[in-house]
Amino acid sequence: AQTVTQSQPEMSVQEAETVTLSCTYDTSESDYYLFWYKQPPSRQMILVIRQEAYKQQNATENRFSVNFQKAAKSFSLKISDSQLGDAAMYFCAYRSANYGGATNKLIFGTGTLLAVQP
Amino acid sequence: DGGITQSPKYLFRKEGQNVTLSCEQNLNHDAMYWYRQDPGQGLRLIYYSQIVNDFQKGDIAEGYSVSREKKESFPLTVTSAQKNPTAFYLCASSTLAGGETQYFGPGTRLLVL
Numbered sequence: 001a002q003t004v005t006q007s008q009p010e011m012s013v014q015e016a017e018t019v020t021l022s023c024t025y026d027t028s029e030s031d032y033y034l035f036w037y038k039q040p041p042s043r044q045m046i047l048v049i050r051q052e053a054y055k056q057q058n059a060t061e062n063r064f065s066v067n068f069q070k071a072a073k074s075f076s077l078k079i080s081d082s083q084l085g086d087a088a089m090y091f092c093a094y095r096s097a098n099y100g101g102a103t104n105k106l107i108f109g110t111g112t113l114l115a116v117q118p
Numbered sequence: 119d120g121g122i123t124q125s126p127k128y129l130f131r132k133e134g135q136n137v138t139l140s141c142e143q144n145l146n147h148d149a150m151y152w153y154r155q156d157p158g159q160g161l162r163l164i165y166y167s168q169i170v171n172d173f174q175k176g177d178i179a180e181g182y183s184v185s186r187e188k189k190e191s192f193p194l195t196v197t198s199a200q201k202n203p204t205a206f207y208l209c210a211s212s213t214l215a216g217g218e219t220q221y222f223g224p225g226t227r228l229l230v231l
Contacts, residue, residue, distance in 0.1 A: 004160070035219070045161075045208060045222035091160055095220075104149060104168070104212070105176060106220055108160025 002027040004094050006109035013082045014117050020067075021077045021112045023092030031097035034068065034075045035106070040088040048090070051075065053097070079114075087116045121145065122223035124209050129228045131196065131203060139194045139226045141209035147221075148214045150192035154178060155206040155225075164207075167192055168214060196228060204230050 003026045013019035025034070036048040051059045051068050058066050063080045079086055092109040122143045131137045143150065149168050153161035163176030167186040181200025186192055192211075196203045206227050210220040 037222075042224070043206060043227075044224045045210075047219055047221070050219055093160075104214075105151065105163045105166065106153075106161070106210075108162075110158060110160050 002029070002032075002094050002096070002107050004092055004107050004109040006092055006112050008112045009110075010113045010115070012115045012117060013079070015082055015084060017082055018078060018080045019082055019114065021079075021090050021092075021114065023075045023077070023109055025073050025075065025092075025094050027073070027094065029096055029098070033095045033097060034066075035093040035095070036064070036066070036075075036077045037091045037093060038086075038088045039091065039111070040085075045091075049077065082116050084116050084118060087114055089113050122209060122211055122221060124207075124223035124226050126226060127224070129226055130231050131228060132231050134198045136195055136197050137228070139196070139207055139209075139228070141192045141194065141223060142190055143192075143209075143211045143223075144190060145211055145221065146189075147211035148189070149212045150186070151210040151212075151220065152176075152182075152184065152192070152194045153208045153210065155208060161208060164194065203228055 005024045032053045034051045038046045038048045049061045049064050065078045067076045089111045091111045093106040125140045151166045152164040155161050162178050165184045167173035183195045208225045209223040212218045212220040
């Protein structure tokens with residue numbers, strides 16, 4: 001079974017600085033998708049960024065980028081120029097690329113609570 | 119606007135009572151999911167559905183039931199058999215294509231009186 005581990009329960013960053021959140025996963029599959037979701041105090045889950053395992057290029061979305069190391073099964077999120085609105089719980093998630101059934105489910109880590117200091 | 123709505127935002131359950139959480143989407147997604155979130159844990163899958171009138175158990179289905187009579191709607195009933203129902207419940211939807219992004223509703227907080 002696949003597992004996702006986030007070893008940093010809490011992180012803190014100064015406004016305008018850069019922070020990296022860690023995520024490792026375990027799987028025997030070769031094709032899969034990885035996601036970072038943000039959960040602000042409103043508790044709405046918001047997609048931050050998505051990575052396809054077959055792509056070597058790291059995904060980027062504005063100030064958010066990932067460092068995807070497939071061999072090491074590592075998927076870290078880098079937030080550049082941190083803003084107060086980035087303060088939230090961040091979840092790393094895994095999803096199989098196989099079609100249909102329970103393989104469509106997202107497997108989540110336990111989250112990292114990010115505080116942004118003004 | 120396209121999206122997923124959940125109601126109510128807060129729900130209180132008495133002992134022995136069944137309660138139903140609503141989830142509606144207008145994204146024309148075939149697949150819908152219910153997740154449960156507890157403090158200090160990630161989300162865990164309760165039930166999912168890929169097509170109308172069909173649904174499957176997830177990892178923690180005991181004490182819950184669902185229906186999928188319409189493509190847009192996937193209500194979750196928390197039955198009296200669920201002994202620890204206090205949690206935050208999130209509904210999500212996606213297309214059926216492998217690896218497609220799941221989009222989430224705003225969630226329902228269920229508390230036991």
